[in-house]
Amino acid sequence: MSRRAVITGWGKCVPPVSLSNADLEQLMDTTDEWIVERTGIRNRQLSHVEVTDMAELAARRALACSGLDADEVDLVVVATCTPEILCPSVAAMVQDRIGASNAAAFDLNAACSGFVYGTSVVASMIESGYADKVLLVGAEKLHFAMDYRDRGTAILFGDGAGAAVFEPSEDGAGVLSVDLGADGGKGGTMVIRSMGSAGEPQATNDPQNFRLHFEGRAVFKIAVQGISASAARVLERAGLTADDVDLVVPHQANARIIDSATRRLGIEAGRVFVNITDLGNTAAASIPMALSDALDAGRISPGDTVVLTAFGGGVTWGSIALTWGNRTEPVGVHEGELPPTDMTSMDLLRQNLDFYAPLHANDPPIG
């Protein structure tokens, strides 16, 4: 039997401050009803700490779940499009903090497809023998880029982190097939401009330039088509059909995108895991957080066929078909938490609101 990469640990970090639809009603011309109907989202969580802090906690929880010690890990990869700083990578900082002293470390940016791209990379490294025990984290602090008076974007996104430990298996369980793709020509539909080397100080300080630019309707169409086609290809490559799938864990972009894409695939809602209601779209963090929640909810059993599928900025897409291994219960639990805060969502968003205020000089007042 060939060597495959199987998930043996999982964990997540949900930051403590909630931003409900009712809170958003105070900031923009929207309603809870509109947001729920168009997106399935009722709430998202905001981080009062840096993305690296969330990544570290998710990583520690996944490691405890796997029963491995940090010094047994030989690779740490963090998928993120919102790194705390560009260099050193979030992965290198996590490697240091958790004491994974024998591990290589790098970040990977495929926006919302980051965890799927990351899974393909770490699985290939395990299959080839270049790595044995790998920690893959998806972590995002998206709220920093949001203009909370822009109702077309800010309703969708939240912060968080999720992680998984991958190890080799020889019993047939693990990653079966991969489908990855990109269309850079459509990259203009989702843009965060100001963190790259083109983000010269004056551009960085221009709110019009800094905020997430997003063409919701265009993205919606590309996402439904992209996810369903990619998931169909990954199943074909594994020699499977939609009937063989026990659970789809999709990127949590929008409940309607998930619904339309999985319906096209011929997979009914009972075999699709959705947790977008409470967490919103957390980009690269959404699939590992959803995996964690699916396992906690007893939705994955040993030997199940699971499909991960995502779509995101770039634009990028990808899917993974895998057979779940034997582990569905954690070996251990990491009890640490993020530092407590008494900040409210409005305290946390104050900086954003002030920064983007010049773009809303003619809007009605907040509240």
Ligand SMILES: CC(C)(COP(=O)(O)OP(=O)(O)OC[C@H]1O[C@@H](n2cnc3c(N)ncnc32)[C@H](O)[C@@H]1OP(=O)(O)O)[C@@H](O)C(=O)NCCC(=O)NCCS
């Ligand atoms: C953003 C999104 C929710 C908008 O929903 P939609 O059904 O496409 O809505 P539209 O943009 O067509 O807008 C319809 C109307 O609602 C209005 N509207 C937009 N946002 C609104 C809001 N938050 N509250 C109330 N009304 C809103 C629009 O202004 C428009 O009004 P008009 O017809 O008078 O011009 C949806 O396009 C979407 O989810 N896109 C993909 C998002 C995504 O997940 N991307 C990430 C992929 S990784």
